[in-house]
Amino acid sequence: MDIATHKGTITNKQLLLAVACFIFGSTLQSSFSIGVTKQDTWIVVITGFIVGAIVALICLTLSSKFPGKTIIEINEIVYGKVIGKVVSSLYIFVIFSSVYLNTRDVGNFIVRDTMPQTPLAAILIIFIFVCAFAVNKGIVAIVRLGFLFFLLYIIALIISIILLLNNMNFSYFSPSFTLPIMNYVQGTHIIGLIPFGEVYIFMMIYPSVDKNCKVKKSVLSGMLIAAIAMLIIAIRDWSVLGSTATIFKLPTYQTVSVIEVGETLSRAEALFSISFVVLLFFKISVMYYALMIAFAQIFNIKSYKPLTYIVGIISICLSILIYDSVSENAYFAPNIAPTYVTFFAVVLPILALLIAKARGIGRKRGCT
Amino acid sequence: MKNSIGKMLKICLSLLLCLALSGCWNSRELDSLAIVMGYAIDKSDEEGLVDMTAQVAVLSDGGSSDNSSSSSNTASSEAYWNITRTGSSIFTILRDYTHESSRKLYSPHNQVIIFGNDLAKNGIRDYLDFFLRDHETRLNVWILVAKDKASDILDVKPKLEKIPAIGLSDLIEDQKATSETVQIRIRDFLERLISDTTASIAPLVEVIGEGKDQIVEMSGTAVFKQDKLVGELNKTETRGLLWVLSKVNSGIITVEAPGGTADLEIVSTETQVNVEILDDGSITAHVKITESGNIGSQTGSGDLSKTDNVKILEQNMNDAITAEVFSAVEKAKELDADIFGFGDMFYKKYPQQWKSMKENWDELFNEIKVEVEVDAKLRGSGRIVKPAYPAEEE
Numbered sequence: 001m002d003i004a005t006h007k008g009t010i011t012n013k014q015l016l017l018a019v020a021c022f023i024f025g026s027t028l029q030s031s032f033s034i035g036v037t038k039q040d041t042w043i044v045v046i047t048g049f050i051v052g053a054i055v056a057l058i059c060l061t062l063s064s065k066f067p068g069k070t071i072i073e074i075n076e077i078v079y080g081k082v083i084g085k086v087v088s089s090l091y092i093f094v095i096f097s098s099v100y101l102n103t104r105d106v107g108n109f110i111v112r113d114t115m116p117q118t119p120l121a122a123i124l125i126i127f128i129f130v131c132a133f134a135v136n137k138g139i140v141a142i143v144r145l146g147f148l149f150f151l152l153y154i155i156a157l158i159i160s161i162i163l164l165l166n167n168m169n170f171s172y173f174s175p176s177f178t179l180p181i182m183n184y185v186q187g188t189h190i191i192g193l194i195p196f197g198e199v200y201i202f203m204m205i206y207p208s209v210d211k212n213c214k215v216k217k218s219v220l221s222g223m224l225i226a227a228i229a230m231l232i233i234a235i236r237d238w239s240v241l242g243s244t245a246t247i248f249k250l251p252t253y254q255t256v257s258v259i260e261v262g263e264t265l266s267r268a269e270a271l272f273s274i275s276f277v278v279l280l281f282f283k284i285s286v287m288y289y290a291l292m293i294a295f296a297q298i299f300n301i302k303s304y305k306p307l308t309y310i311v312g313i314i315s316i317c318l319s320i321l322i323y324d325s326v327s328e329n330a331y332f333a334p335n336i337a338p339t340y341v342t343f344f345a346v347v348l349p350i351l352a353l354l355i356a357k358a359r360g361i362g363r364k365r366g367c368t
Numbered sequence: 369m370k371n372s373i374g375k376m377l378k379i380c381l382s383l384l385l386c387l388a389l390s391g392c393w394n395s396r397e398l399d400s401l402a403i404v405m406g407y408a409i410d411k412s413d414e415e416g417l418v419d420m421t422a423q424v425a426v427l428s429d430g431g432s433s434d435n436s437s438s439s440s441n442t443a444s445s446e447a448y449w450n451i452t453r454t455g456s457s458i459f460t461i462l463r464d465y466t467h468e469s470s471r472k473l474y475s476p477h478n479q480v481i482i483f484g485n486d487l488a489k490n491g492i493r494d495y496l497d498f499f500l501r502d503h504e505t506r507l508n509v510w511i512l513v514a515k516d517k518a519s520d521i522l523d524v525k526p527k528l529e530k531i532p533a534i535g536l537s538d539l540i541e542d543q544k545a546t547s548e549t550v551q552i553r554i555r556d557f558l559e560r561l562i563s564d565t566t567a568s569i570a571p572l573v574e575v576i577g578e579g580k581d582q583i584v585e586m587s588g589t590a591v592f593k594q595d596k597l598v599g600e601l602n603k604t605e606t607r608g609l610l611w612v613l614s615k616v617n618s619g620i621i622t623v624e625a626p627g628g629t630a631d632l633e634i635v636s637t638e639t640q641v642n643v644e645i646l647d648d649g650s651i652t653a654h655v656k657i658t659e660s661g662n663i664g665s666q667t668g669s670g671d672l673s674k675t676d677n678v679k680i681l682e683q684n685m686n687d688a689i690t691a692e693v694f695s696a697v698e699k700a701k702e703l704d705a706d707i708f709g710f711g712d713m714f715y716k717k718y719p720q721q722w723k724s725m726k727e728n729w730d731e732l733f734n735e736i737k738v739e740v741e742v743d744a745k746l747r748g749s750g751r752i753v754k755p756a757y758p759a760e761e762e
Contacts (some may be wrong), residue, residue, distance in 0.1 A: 113503055175719035244558050247500075258555070260508055267476065267506070 019222030032168020044187035065362035137315025204290035408535025410484035410519035433518020488597035565711030608696025
């Protein structure tokens with residue numbers, strides 16, 4: 001299998017589910033904005049989706065100008081060999097940091113909420129090696145899991161809603177639209193760019209899709225499904241926890257811990273945390289795969305496989321070293337990370353589009 | 369051949385992974401745990417310190433079911449063990465227990481947290497923090513306030529259960545039948561604690577009787593201003609509060625009936641509260657209660673199946689419920705504590721005006737005019753239609 005081109009291996013339906021699962025993987029992190037937007041979090045989920053869809057459209061337009069090319073290859077075509085490699089290495093940097101930041105989130109979640117005495121490294125090593133194994137099997141294998149994970153996630157969501165119906169109080173949502181306008185802007189920025197904007201990483205994967213023309217539709221419908229699920233989760237969490245949601249680190253996790261049916265069914269959050277971790281595995285595997293393809297293309301290597309485990313070990317080290325404390329993590333995620341993503345998912349693609357237009361390269365319009 | 373050996377090896381390896389499912393560093397076996405059923409927190413005699421009592425369930429060795437039948441271990445071995453230590457904070461005391469207990473305390477099955485009266489008067493926020501923060505504690509534990517010392521409550525052996533804390537948590541569940549006690553989980557307490565104006569509430573418990581006849585009784589509601597205990601509601605006032613909160617589940621109201629009295633059982637209720645700022649700047653809260661009930665029992669000879677008599681009963685019921693609500697409102701104004709959450713309702717309905725109202729809410733709350741509208745309906749009269757009197761000639 002030729003890694004560099006990798007054409008015609010994923011169907012559009014698989015891409016749709018992969019995009020949805022990729023965003024589901026951020027559910028735990030969607031709480032970033034709850035402290036900022038409080039009872040109006042559901043509003044910024046909607047506006048965030050719109051912003052995210054625009055971001056995805058920009059990336060998709062760029063990709064469709066150069067069918068069959070990843071962003072790394074596009075960079076080389078647009079900027080020329082030398083500057084192209086420089087820009088590409090910036091992309092490697094940001095995808096790499098996405099991989100190890102998300103890995104750290106998994107580690108934090110498991111250590112904090114279920115196994116407090118287990119060293120972070122023990123969990124990260126096991127986790128990254130499973131991801132590396134999946135990445136070596138290729139994107140087709142990863143994406144095939146999408147359907148399974150999608151079902152798992154939707155079923156867990158529906159069950160949690162049914163079991164929580166009793167605890168929901170919709171009066172928590174009023175008054176709406178009363179926060180300072182900047183809170184909505186920041187909330188939209190966070191939601192729009194962290195779960196939705198990260199879809200720009202799929203620019204590494206579009207070339208593997210079977211019918212390249214329908215990519216736009218698949219990606220957007222995948223994002224729409226994920227947005228609906230996130231909206232439901234935002235409403236569920238706030239209607240159960242109310243203003244207390246603002247003091248919890250992971251409101252989504254606290255919400256499912258509220259579930260109590262009679263005396264028999266309680267303490268079920270461990271079951272739900274499985275779905276969080278599994279979805280994060282999917283998200284990280286996709287990012288990890290994108291990273292490996294980027295490495296292979298920038299260094300002109302035939303196969304990325306020998307590098308996978310090395311990159312995995314480096315990301316374990318980085319994810320342990322990256323934060324000294326929880327508060328650094330809590331500050332970085334909502335305040336700095338969205339700005340990073342803005343640069344790579346909005347500014348650079350637009351720049352590339354403009355240069356391509358000025359130089360008159362790339363396909364003019366649509367698919368054939 | 370070589371291939372199939374490789375396959376077998378892979379299968380064995382993946383089966384071995386199951387061993388890791390219990391976790392490695394944090395695996396804890398049942399026989400190494402001291403399962404805590406309840407905590408009681410009191411102010412210590414020494415300034416600035418607290419006494420915390422943990423009630424640990426003592427698990428019998430030979431299984432739980434045959435414990436009662438074997439007469440050999442009766443009085444000597446209790447089903448629980450209370451440990452009390454003194455310290456500056458909950459977490460330090462919790463670790464301090466290891467000096468006495470051979471097993472580390474395990475909190476996820478904790479049922480109740482009881483605060484002593486003296487401690488509650490000085491504020492309990494600092495002591496709740498640990499229970500909210502720790503990963504082992506649960507958010508559905510019951511919060512109680514003792515009328516006197518909290519540790520006394522955990523010393524009273526219940527008549528029906530083996531462990532006081534479990535007896536207490538069952539007791540709280542039972543309170544639905546009368547709706548004369550609030551049921552507050554740590555989650556509910558937290559919600560009121562982080563509200564700007566709404567006062568926290570918690571059920572009160574006290575020990576009644578002497579020596580062997582001691583029992584624990586639920587006796588009304590403790591009212592907090594922020595996190596400091598400021599007063600209490602009696603049982604009638606508590607139900608008045610619950611009417612407004614729409615939390616009345618059941619209960620008995622005795623009213624006058626033609627020819628005697630009637631005990632009416634509350635079957636279902638619904639309350640809608642509508643707050644308003646009138647043109648002249650005064651504020652009102654309109655409480656609309658819809659209730660339906662049954663005749664549970666009656667005294668005297670009145671025929672309560674007649675429409676006229678039912679009307680009278682319903683009217684009396686309306687008056688009784690209104691009186692309960694007003695008793696709660698008066699007490700709340702006396703304590704200066706917004707236990708009903710009217711402040712939050714104004715914030716929800718008038719977010720703009722609320723900004724200025726928030727500053728002097730204490731005064732505004734005293735001026736709020738509460739209107740009560742009750743629509744009580746009698747739905748049933750039980751198995752008989754008339755009391756057991758000889759038939760009258762008409």
